[in-house]
Amino acid sequence: MLGARDTAYRVHGGTGERSLGDLTIEPNGQSEPTYCECCGNRSQTIWGYIYDGNLPRAAYFVQWTLESLDHFPNLDFLIGTWGDDSISDRQLISWVFDPTQGNSGGFTVVDSQTRPAASSSLCAEALTRERVLADSGLFTRSKQMLDAVWSNDPRIEELRRRASA
Numbered sequence: 001m002l003g004a005r006d007t008a009y010r011v012h013g014g015t016g017e018r019s020l021g022d023l024t025i026e027p028n029g030q031s032e033p034t035y036c037e038c039c040g041n042r043s044q045t046i047w048g049y050i051y052d053g054n055l056p057r058a059a060y061f062v063q064w065t066l067e068s069l070d071h072f073p074n075l076d077f078l079i080g081t082w083g084d085d086s087i088s089d090r091q092l093i094s095w096v097f098d099p100t101q102g103n104s105g106g107f108t109v110v111d112s113q114t115r116p117a118a119s120s121s122l123c124a125e126a127l128t129r130e131r132v133l134a135d136s137g138l139f140t141r142s143k144q145m146l147d148a149v150w151s152n153d154p155r156i157e158e159l160r161r162r163a164s165a
């Protein structure tokens with residue numbers, strides 16, 4: 001699943017941990033399009049990996065519905081150990097993006113339990129919004145990952161444009 005940079009790494013939890021270094025993203029797959037039950041517009045999900053140096057720190061998923069401004073895009077992050085199947089510690093943190101609030105203010109942490117990734121075998125624990133906000137270290141790392149994906153994944157150019165329009 002991971003490429004040549006595949007390395008086991010454990011993300012330590014807790015407040016006060018150092019923030020991450022320079023993050024890079026590795027775009028990976030995308031879903032077949034589906035059609036939203038309420039509006040009929042096309043929905044899609046893309047995913048990839050986030051690295052801190054050579055260390056894989058998270059997988060990410062972005063899901064959005066084309067043309068439906070009132071459906072806020074979802075950005076989900078499975079943060080923890082990647083590359084060592086004997087360790088199952090990955091925590092799901094979920095954000096939504098409100099394009100009317102713009103690129104800086106539009107991101108909000110939400111409960112992750114109802115997200116598709118929460119039922120994946122890759123997810124050890126789906127975190128609530130409350131849980132993430134109570135842990136400033138976790139919140140900061142999650143926000144850094146969000147920024148890395150939002151700024152760098154070319155597949156979400158449509159979303160960035162919408163936000164700055």
Ligand SMILES: [Zn+2]
Nearest residue numbers: 036038039040
């Ligand atoms: Zn819809």
